[in-house]
Amino acid sequence: MPSALRFGSDMLFYVWTLSIVIGSIALATMVVLVVLRVFHERGRARDTILRGELMTSLIRFSEDGDRQSLMAVLEEIPDAIVADSGFEFLSLLRGGERHRIEQVFAETGLPDFVRRRLRKGNEAERIHSAEMLTAFPGTGSVDALLDALGDRSREARIAAAISLNALGALPPLQTVLERIGPKGLRSRRLIDLFESLPADRGDELLGNALKADGTPFVRAAAIEALSLSGDYRFLSAMERLARDPSPEVAAAALRAIGRFGHPTASETVLAALGSTDWEVRKEAAEAAGRIGIAEAVEPLTSLLGDGEWAVRYAAGKSLKEIGTAGMEALQRTAMEETSRSQRTASLILSEGLAA
Amino acid sequence: MTDSWRQMLIEVASVTAWTVIVFGLIQTTVYLLQLVVAAYALSKRPPVARSGLLWHRYGDIAPPISLIVPAYNEQINIVESVHSMLALEYPAYEVIVVNDGSKDETLKRLIDAFELLAFRRPYEETLKHEPIRAIYASPRSDRLFVVDKSNGGKADAQNAGINVSRAPIFCVIDGDSILEPDALLRAVQPFIEDPERTIAVGGTIRIANNSTIESGRVKTVRLPTRILPLFQVVEYLRAFLMARLAWSRINTLMLVSGAFGVFRRREAVAVGGFTKGSMGEDLDFVIKLHRHMLDNKRDYRIEFIPEPVCWTEAPETLAVLARQRSRWQRGALEAFFRYRGMLFKPRYGRVGFLGFGHILIVDVLGPVMEVLGYVLMPLFWLTGVLSTEHLLAYTALVFVYGVFVSVASLILEELELKRFPRPRDLAILTLAAVAENFGYRQLNNFWRVKGYWQYLRADNNWGEMTRTGFSKQG
Numbered sequence: 135m136p137s138a139l140r141f142g143s144d145m146l147f148y149v150w151t152l153s154i155v156i157g158s159i160a161l162a163t164m165v166v167l168v169v170l171r172v173f174h175e176r177g178r179a180r181d182t183i184l185r186g187e188l189m190t191s192l193i194r195f196s197e198d199g200d201r202q203s204l205m206a207v208l209e210e211i212p213d214a215i216v217a218d219s220g221f222e223f224l225s226l227l228r229g230g231e232r233h234r235i236e237q238v239f240a241e242t243g244l245p246d247f248v249r250r251r252l253r254k255g256n257e258a259e260r261i262h263s264a265e266m267l268t269a270f271p272g273t274g275s276v277d278a279l280l281d282a283l284g285d286r287s288r289e290a291r292i293a294a295a296i297s298l299n300a301l302g303a304l305p306p307l308q309t310v311l312e313r314i315g316p317k318g319l320r321s322r323r324l325i326d327l328f329e330s331l332p333a334d335r336g337d338e339l340l341g342n343a344l345k346a347d348g349t350p351f352v353r354a355a356a357i358e359a360l361s362l363s364g365d366y367r368f369l370s371a372m373e374r375l376a377r378d379p380s381p382e383v384a385a386a387a388l389r390a391i392g393r394f395g396h397p398t399a400s401e402t403v404l405a406a407l408g409s410t411d412w413e414v415r416k417e418a419a420e421a422a423g424r425i426g427i428a429e430a431v432e433p434l435t436s437l438l439g440d441g442e443w444a445v446r447y448a449a450g451k452s453l454k455e456i457g458t459a460g461m462e463a464l465q466r467t468a469m470e471e472t473s474r475s476q477r478t479a480s481l482i483l484s485e486g487l488a489a
Numbered sequence: 490m491t492d493s494w495r496q497m498l499i500e501v502a503s504v505t506a507w508t509v510i511v512f513g514l515i516q517t518t519v520y521l522l523q524l525v526v527a528a529y530a531l532s533k534r535p536p537v538a539r540s541g542l543l544w545h546r547y548g549d550i551a552p553p554i555s556l557i558v559p560a561y562n563e564q565i566n567i568v569e570s571v572h573s574m575l576a577l578e579y580p581a582y583e584v585i586v587v588n589d590g591s592k593d594e595t596l597k598r599l600i601d602a603f604e605l606l607a608f609r610r611p612y613e614e615t616l617k618h619e620p621i622r623a624i625y626a627s628p629r630s631d632r633l634f635v636v637d638k639s640n641g642g643k644a645d646a647q648n649a650g651i652n653v654s655r656a657p658i659f660c661v662i663d664g665d666s667i668l669e670p671d672a673l674l675r676a677v678q679p680f681i682e683d684p685e686r687t688i689a690v691g692g693t694i695r696i697a698n699n700s701t702i703e704s705g706r707v708k709t710v711r712l713p714t715r716i717l718p719l720f721q722v723v724e725y726l727r728a729f730l731m732a733r734l735a736w737s738r739i740n741t742l743m744l745v746s747g748a749f750g751v752f753r754r755r756e757a758v759a760v761g762g763f764t765k766g767s768m769g770e771d772l773d774f775v776i777k778l779h780r781h782m783l784d785n786k787r788d789y790r791i792e793f794i795p796e797p798v799c800w801t802e803a804p805e806t807l808a809v810l811a812r813q814r815s816r817w818q819r820g821a822l823e824a825f826f827r828y829r830g831m832l833f834k835p836r837y838g839r840v841g842f843l844g845f846g847h848i849l850i851v852d853v854l855g856p857v858m859e860v861l862g863y864v865l866m867p868l869f870w871l872t873g874v875l876s877t878e879h880l881l882a883y884t885a886l887v888f889v890y891g892v893f894v895s896v897a898s899l900i901l902e903e904l905e906l907k908r909f910p911r912p913r914d915l916a917i918l919t920l921a922a923v924a925e926n927f928g929y930r931q932l933n934n935f936w937r938v939k940g941y942w943q944y945l946r947a948d949n950n951w952g953e954m955t956r957t958g959f960s961k962q963g
């Protein structure tokens with residue numbers, strides 16, 4: 135037989151043999167998995183019973199405050215179940231009731247278990263452990279969380295930063311952002327971290343917002359957090375940022391100005407209504423409505439014919455918010471000849487339940 | 490027959506047999522590679538957090554979402570579906586049901602069930618669609634809007650929904666589907682963790698036939714008792730778990746199912762929305778998104794994540810299933826030939842080579858080569874022009890590797906997700922994974938070839954989908 139033909143024939147045989155081998159291995163594996171599942175289900179049924187006992191004890195403790203009974207139950211239940219189900223229960227509580235249960239948890243081996251899991255668990259467990267440690271203040275937890283700022287998962291690093299902040303032990307913001315790393319700085323969870331910073335650390339946020347070489351996403355998140363503080367001393371910085379070359383930063387600053395609602399920023403808002411970027415124009419239009427800038431009626435009326443729907447809609451809504459002058463402008467435009475502005479005005483005026 | 494004729498016939502048969510076998514080898518290699526990448530992706534995927542934790546973690550920062558639900562003749566399921574959508578665990582969302590000129594009582598049932606009133610809602614007319622007749626709102630829920638429009642097909646209805654929506658992100662879901670309560674919170678995770686790059690996310694579609702559904706929620710998960718939906722459970726496992734996970738891992742996901750997909754509105758509008766009249770509007774749409782992002786040299790992600798689950802009713806009869814599969818095939822061919830310019834074009838990188846290469850092998854050539862093999866290989870062997878080795882190799886490629894790929898997908902599911910509640914279910918699915926390769930797969934390929942024929946004849950009939958209705962199940 136020529137070698138080419140023999141190779142072809144051999145190959146065909148291998149295709150067949152290999153298929154039988156891997157097919158059989160797959161089927162055998164599946165049989166093993168079915169058997170393992172039987173045991174797994176039994177284990178799960180046991181865990182469900184233990185979870186039920188834990189929940190009953192926690193509810194009873196919330197009513198009678200009997201620490202000894204709760205401690206006795208906690209000693210019988212594996213730490214992993216207490217950590218998962220116990221904290222799910224805690225998330226439903228607030229104030230003193232939550233604090234009392236946290237204190238009982240702290241007296242068990244649970245804090246050590248959670249700290250160990252923060253180091254050695256899988257990613258989801260590490261993130262959850264970082265969140266749980268806020269229930270156990272103290273140097274042990276703070277040290278574990280500081281270590282977790284170097285975790286290989288960026289979401290775990292962010293969770294550790296948020297928890298450190300909750301424990302009042304967050305290192306300087308710049309250090310934290312460097313530890314989180316550039317990929318983590320794309321996450322919206324960053325907004326959570328920034329918004330939870332105490333008021334006396336606003337200057338650190340401002341530093342990040344003003345950092346011209348910072349990423350627009352981080353700067354915008356910092357501006358967003360500052361805007362929620364309602365602290366007027368940041369207003370002038372926001373006005374400066376509203377002229378930033380990055381549209382994302384400028385738009386965030388205008389949103390902040392709108393939230394502050396202070397009339398001294400009117401000039402900045404009026405200038406931004408003429409921006410070349412539609413998102414900036416939209417935020418400026420919304421800010422004009424929130425502040426109630428009467429001088430904005432004319433430029434807002436012009437924006438009713440803007441090329442971008444979002445800008446047109448924001449302008450129309452703001453005209454409504456400004457009051458009589460704005461409403462009159464809307465009604466006047468709605469009565470004009472058919473145009474984009476006219477359509478927008480009539481749509482805004484007719485919004486709501488049909489007569 | 491003269492010797493020379495016989496010799497020529499043997500040569501032709503041999504070349505044909507080798508072509509079919511080599512093609513089968515290529516196709517099998519693609520499936521095996523998918524399996525390896527999917528296993529890697531699953532192993533790297535962080536374990537799932539419980540929904541309570543997700544709410545605690547993402548409740549304040551989750552972006553608003555518009556849930557767009559095109560509905561055409563969905564009177565049986567629509568009220569139940571909308572109830573389930575209004576009970577989702579998500580902080581900020583609106584439900585926009587688009588009644589696409591239904592001939593049945595879809596709109597009336599919605600009006601009655603939710604006491605809908607006509608509502609004037611300004612919206613951007615960016616995407617083209619058939620005229621909107623009215624928009625309704627419910628005094629019982631400020632989340633619900635119903636758009637009543639002239640019939641224009643699913644893509645047209647989705648475009649109307651996109652126009653009316655106001656959130657930066659929208660989710661499309663079929664009117665006959667039920668989302669798990671935490672599905673949106675899970676699906677939105679990539680938009681939270683990487684908001685600048687993520688433009689689309691797909692979740693898992695699971696089959697609800699025979700499961701118990703109460704108040705718009707799947708209460709007890711059971712395997713279908715009928716054989717056709719049972720085979721489809723295995724098929725969906727392969728398609729959603731293995732294939733999509735693998736392609737998502739290498740950022741070459743070509744399909745986010747129209748039954749449940751989450752998209753960023755800005756990009757959806759930029760590509761002109763869904764292509765009207767398309768048979769596979771979801772595939773077409775995702776290809777357009779790839780093209781738009783690559784043409785504009787933007788860094789982006791289109792992701793599949795297995796945790797968010799959308800339940801759907803699978804066809805239970807051969808006739809309905811045949812129509813669905815022929816339509817899917819027409820959709821794939823339509824999208825492939827419409828965007829054929831992207832195939833193997835360096836500017837489209839992985840999407841052009843791997844994504845389109847995959848469609849070429851699996852959807853364009855695959856069914857034809859398989860059906861050709863079914864007919865010719867046994868014939869050649871019976872007439873003595875084909876050796877037994879050839880036939881064995883072919884049998885291995887069609888049946889045994891098929892069994893391996895299906896069972897291996899089930900292994901992955903069990904190792905990483907464990908979503909089938911009882912050990913007995915696993916045993917039944919293992920049997921189904923073996924059995925579907927003997928008859929069902931061949932039937933499917935026959936329907937796909939039929940779809941090919943309909944595509945060539947430009948037959949654009951969507952075909953009626955007969956529903957049993959969730960409320961009667963379980």
